[in-house]
Amino acid sequence: MAKPATVKLHPSKNPQKENVRGAMVALLQKHLGTAIDLSYQCKQAHWNVKGMNFIAVHKLFDELHEATEAFVDLIAERLTGMGGQAQGTVQAAAANTVLEAYPLDIVKSEDHLRRLSDSYSAWGKALIEGIEEADEAGDDLTADLLTEVGRGISTGLYFLESHFQVEDAGHST
Numbered sequence: 001m002a003k004p005a006t007v008k009l010h011p012s013k014n015p016q017k018e019n020v021r022g023a024m025v026a027l028l029q030k031h032l033g034t035a036i037d038l039s040y041q042c043k044q045a046h047w048n049v050k051g052m053n054f055i056a057v058h059k060l061f062d063e064l065h066e067a068t069e070a071f072v073d074l075i076a077e078r079l080t081g082m083g084g085q086a087q088g089t090v091q092a093a094a095a096n097t098v099l100e101a102y103p104l105d106i107v108k109s110e111d112h113l114r115r116l117s118d119s120y121s122a123w124g125k126a127l128i129e130g131i132e133e134a135d136e137a138g139d140d141l142t143a144d145l146l147t148e149v150g151r152g153i154s155t156g157l158y159f160l161e162s163h164f165q166v167e168d169a170g171h172s173t
């Protein structure tokens with residue numbers, strides 16, 4: 001069962017129970033902050049990457065940014081639709097994100113690919129936990145939304161780690 005809501009909600013005719021809405025708003029706030037954080041981790045990589053495969057990864061990082069930015073809006077509008085007040089500023093995102101701060105000095109493409117894959121994996125894990133929490137609270141719609149985000153983040157992780165899985169498995173390239 002969802003814990004009693006400690007989150008202040010706007011009046012809403014949303015049919016979900018108020019204590020569930022409060023718990024889901026708190027849950028979604030964390031994922032909103034993470035989505036904002038990750039979307040600009042991808043831009044940080046897009047702008048600063050260097051290496052022989054520059055153009056491919058430069059474009060990939062921008063595509064990942066765009067996909068993640070779509071999740072920012074999706075999550076924020078589920079949160080506000082449940083009567084919550086979205087914490088959407090950069091400062092709020094820095095406080096709410098589940099991710100480690102992205103280093104500002106990464107240059108090589110492989111280093112960006114590996115570091116971003118760490119972020120994708122960390123958010124993917126938090127999303128699986130979030131889906132469970134939404135399921136237990138009885139909120140199928142939030143569980144479904146987080147599942148959609150989780151599927152996208154899983155695909156992003158695949159795009160990133162496919163660059164180095166061959167080396168890590170000990171095969172020659």
Ligand SMILES: [Fe+2]
Nearest residue numbers: 046047058062
């Ligand atoms: Fe650009």
